[in-house]
Amino acid sequence: MSSETILSMRGISKHFGGVQALSDVSFDVKEGEIYGIIGPNGSGKTTLINCITGFAKPDKGQVFFRQKEITGWPPHKIAHVGITRTFQIMRPYYSLPAFKNLIIPLWSPRARKLGGWRGGGKHGDRDTVAVDILEEIGFERDSRVPYKLASTLPTGYQKRLELARCISMRPEIIFCDEVFSGLSMSEIAGMTPLIEKLKMEGVTLIMVEHRLRELFRVADRVMALQFGEKIAEGLSGDVIENKQVKEAYLGSEEV
Amino acid sequence: MRRKERIDRGIKVRTEGIYAISSMREILYLLGPRLLLIVGLILLPFILQLAPYWARVVNIMCVYALVALSFDFLANYVGLVCLGGGFFVGVGGYLSAIFNTYLGIPFYLSIPLATVFGAFLCTLLFLPCLPLRGVYFAIVTLMYPLLLTRIIEAFDILGGTNGISGVDSFPNQYVEHYAIIVVLLLVLFGLRRFVNQDIGLVLRGVKDNDQSVRASGINVTHMKALAVFISAGIGCFGGAYLVHLYMWAGISLFALDFSIIPIAAVVIGGGGTLVGAVVGTFILVPLSEALRNLGTFRIVIYCVALTAFIVLKSEGIMVYLQRKYHQFERWVKV
Ligand SMILES: Nc1ncnc2c1ncn2[C@@H]1O[C@H](COP(=O)(O)OP(=O)(O)OP(=O)(O)O)[C@@H](O)[C@H]1O
Ligand SMILES: [Mg+2]
Numbered sequence: 363m364s365s366e367t368i369l370s371m372r373g374i375s376k377h378f379g380g381v382q383a384l385s386d387v388s389f390d391v392k393e394g395e396i397y398g399i400i401g402p403n404g405s406g407k408t409t410l411i412n413c414i415t416g417f418a419k420p421d422k423g424q425v426f427f428r429q430k431e432i433t434g435w436p437p438h439k440i441a442h443v444g445i446t447r448t449f450q451i452m453r454p455y456y457s458l459p460a461f462k463n464l465i466i467p468l469w470s471p472r473a474r475k476l477g478g479w480r481g482g483g484k485h486g487d488r489d490t491v492a493v494d495i496l497e498e499i500g501f502e503r504d505s506r507v508p509y510k511l512a513s514t515l516p517t518g519y520q521k522r523l524e525l526a527r528c529i530s531m532r533p534e535i536i537f538c539d540e541v542f543s544g545l546s547m548s549e550i551a552g553m554t555p556l557i558e559k560l561k562m563e564g565v566t567l568i569m570v571e572h573r574l575r576e577l578f579r580v581a582d583r584v585m586a587l588q589f590g591e592k593i594a595e596g597l598s599g600d601v602i603e604n605k606q607v608k609e610a611y612l613g614s615e616e617v
Numbered sequence: 618m619r620r621k622e623r624i625d626r627g628i629k630v631r632t633e634g635i636y637a638i639s640s641m642r643e644i645l646y647l648l649g650p651r652l653l654l655i656v657g658l659i660l661l662p663f664i665l666q667l668a669p670y671w672a673r674v675v676n677i678m679c680v681y682a683l684v685a686l687s688f689d690f691l692a693n694y695v696g697l698v699c700l701g702g703g704f705f706v707g708v709g710g711y712l713s714a715i716f717n718t719y720l721g722i723p724f725y726l727s728i729p730l731a732t733v734f735g736a737f738l739c740t741l742l743f744l745p746c747l748p749l750r751g752v753y754f755a756i757v758t759l760m761y762p763l764l765l766t767r768i769i770e771a772f773d774i775l776g777g778t779n780g781i782s783g784v785d786s787f788p789n790q791y792v793e794h795y796a797i798i799v800v801l802l803l804v805l806f807g808l809r810r811f812v813n814q815d816i817g818l819v820l821r822g823v824k825d826n827d828q829s830v831r832a833s834g835i836n837v838t839h840m841k842a843l844a845v846f847i848s849a850g851i852g853c854f855g856g857a858y859l860v861h862l863y864m865w866a867g868i869s870l871f872a873l874d875f876s877i878i879p880i881a882a883v884v885i886g887g888g889g890t891l892v893g894a895v896v897g898t899f900i901l902v903p904l905s906e907a908l909r910n911l912g913t914f915r916i917v918i919y920c921v922a923l924t925a926f927i928v929l930k931s932e933g934i935m936v937y938l939q940r941k942y943h944q945f946e947r948w949v950k951v
Contacts, residue, residue: 415832441834449832455825458818466822467833469815488815531834 368393368566369445369535374413374423376406376590383409384420384590391535396557396567398577398598401587402610407570408450410587411537415447416440427535442472444534448524448541450570454512460501461508463523464492467530476532492530499526499556518549525556535566542573550576574602586610622949650942654892655802662794671903672794676862678902679797680706680855685879685886685894686804687851693889694812695844696824698751701743701758703875705852706859707765707868709735713857714781714866724785728796728857735853740846747841762871769868780867784860797858801895804851809891811847820844878902881919885926887933896935 369391376384383406391397399407412418414425416437424433432440455463467473468488497503499522507515512523521541528536538557542550550573557580560567571577578584578598586594586607594604601607665672684702691697713731716722722730746757769775776782787793811817820840822830827837852875860866878901879894886897904922908915 417828417831436836437828437831438834438836441832446834447832449829453826453829455822455829457821457825462818463822465815465818466830466835469819470834472834527829527833 366393367391368428369414369568370426371410371414372424372426374410374420374425376409376413376418376420382590384413386423387587387590387592388423389585389592389595391566391568393566394561394564395582396561396569396580398581398584399568399570399587400572400574400577400584400601400607405587405610406590407587408539409590411447411539411568411570414440415445415537441470441531444472444531445537446528446531446533446535447537448521448528448539450539452517452520452524454515454520454523456511456513458512459509460512460515460519460523461489461492461496463512464495464526464530465489467527468492470531472531495526495530496523499529500552517544518546518552521545522553522556529560533565535568536560538567538569538571540570540572542571542576554580578602619948619950623944651806654895658798658802661798662791671906672790674903674906676793676797677859678898679801680859681875681878681882681902682801682895682898683797683804683851683855684875685882685898686801686808686891687848688879689883689888689891689894690808690812690851691844691848692883694817694824695820695841696827697747697841697844698755699758699845699848700755700876700880701739701761702852702879703762703871703873704758704765705735705739705849706856706875707762707871708739708849709853709856710860710866710870711775711781711856712738712853714784714860715775717784717861718781724787724861728854728861731857732850732854735857736846736850739849739853740842743845743849744838744842747838747845759876762873762876766868766871776867778868780865780869782865784864784866786864787861793862800854800858805891805895808847812891878905881923883933884923885934887935887937887939890933890935890939893933893935897933900934 367390370389372388374384374387375382387406387410399410401407409418413420413423416432416435416439419434424431426432427440427443427445432443432445454460455466458465465488468491493503493508496508501508501519501522507519512520515523521544525536525538525541541553545553554576557567557569561580569577569581581598583596584594584598584601585592586601586604588606588610593606593610594601596604661675662672665675684706687705688699688702691699709731712735713724713727716727716730717724742761743758746754749757770778787796812821819830819835820843822833823837823840823844830837830840855875856870859870879898882897882901883894884897885900886893886895905915905919908918911918
């Protein structure tokens with residue numbers, strides 16, 4: 363595993379009206395690692411993802427991707443260089459069948475440029491490629507599930523579909539905004555190998571999670587946010603032992 | 618005891634647009650409705666030779682159908698509710714009139730030129746409001762035709778309130794009919810194919826969730842501009858055709874009629890089906906012609922009919938018919 367820094371944030375701040383959603387957050391993510399971001403509700407995790415992926419403009423601070431500044435780029439341009447994200451509030455393309463949902467990322471300039479999907483070829487049949495990707499991510503190929511309207515899929519499948527949308531882009535970085543939340547233990551157990559497989563393939567994952575136990579099982583390093591400030595960073599085991607983190611989660615001084 | 622059972626016809630499998638065909642009968646089942654529409658439209662001018670007045674109505678009806686198609690495409694496949702149908706018609710019409718009278722370009726070139734240039738021009742003018750959503754986009758696009766009308770009136774350009782007269786007519790009645798009928802059929806089937814193509818799916822994605830399309834590395838503004846270009850081109854063709862039909866271009870091309878009637882037609886026909894736009898127009902326009910001698914009172918009938926329609930069968934005729942066609946009901950013993 364290379365340990366080169368792929369993404370680095372310098373002093374990101376963002377406020378909404380009177381709410382300081384992020385203040386002066388800096389961190390580096392190494393290529394190929396799984397980086398966890400934890401923090402209580404409203405601590406600014408989603409806002410941080412938005413600031414990096416172009417869906418929100420930071421008031422201050424800079425974002426570098428492979429030493430190149432990408433602060434303030436529009437979302438599609440950031441996705442084009444290989445930084446993708448899932449959305450916490452999932453909204454698949456409801457009017458399309460599940461596999462057709464993937465035609466959109468597969469049609470994107472990035473996916474078309476990279477091409478080379480197994481069997482699909484550069485301009486190959488995107489439908490086939492889409493079903494392949496869905497199968498890889500746990501949709502049973504021979505069942506009706508990949509062909510169902512996305513709006514009729516259960517949550518577990520919709521989460522997978524979100525992840526599949528990112529994977530179709532052949533990304534370098536995936537931001538996962540609470541992909542485990544709302545899933546049962548067994549569904550999470552089904553998702554974890556996917557995450558590990560992506561890591562094996564060299565994709566850098568940044569995972570925002572509330573399910574700490576499950577996150578710590580896969581994450582290499584973790585950062586904790588509270589009221590928009592970074593309060594801890596380090597190996598998974600160390601962060602949870604951090605006094606401030608315990609306070610943030612349990613709201614009391616003596617734990 | 619007996620109970621009604623509803624079954625999907627077996628040949629429609631898995632998902633929309635994929636069929637498993639195994640016999641001549643099933644091919645006919647699929648092609649039947651299409652053939653009916655195509656043959657019907659092509660024979661229409663012959664049938665209407667018996668009623669010359671109605672022959673003219675058919676042409677105008679087809680123009681409305683084009684505008685309705687352009688509205689249905691933008692609203693239900695891209696999510697842009699555009700009330701500027703009259704704007705497209707007006708721009709296409711004036712351009713064709715200018716090309717024909719000022720520059721002496723014959724109609725068979727001025728119409729296509731007006732279609733392409735008009736589409737460009739409309740797209741360019743719409744660019745600033747593409748980021749607007751929902752009702753804001755609708756309102757701004759509604760203003761465009763009004764604005765252009767006022768500009769033409771105020772500066773007395775392009776013939777001012779008198780309009781541009783002396784535009785070439787079509788050489789004969791058949792060219793007049795088939796120019797619009799053939800284009801209408803091409804646009805209808807072309808659009809239906811287009812929206813199921815990969816690029817069409819991207820546009821539908823923009824409607825469902827534009828954030829997600831952005832996150833997929835696609836420039837949403839470009840996609841919307843492309844959709845407006847297509848839609849505007851369809852409207853501009855309608856306008857360009859009308860100008861040669863009337864042999865005159867005037868500010869009535871920008872009339873609210875071209876923005877409103879197509880929308881009512883799409884509501885009646887069933888939004889998001891494309892065919893519904895055509896069917897809706899073919900009901901609404903002749904009806905409004907038939908009621909013409911009632912004067913302004915027809916508006917009342919209109920409103921009552923439309924309201925009744927929305928309340929009773931809000932899904933639209935085509936959605937209803939398509940469902941009935943693909944399913945059949947039978948009585949079973951329980
Ligand atoms: N678009 C917005 N407009 C106004 N305030 C916002 C906006 N987005 C986020 N906020 C505020 O910023 C703060 C951080 O929100 P954010 O969604 O980033 O938290 P989070 O850590 O993702 O929380 P959760 O765990 O509930 O997802 C919250 O106080 C929220 O109310
Ligand atoms: Mg969040």
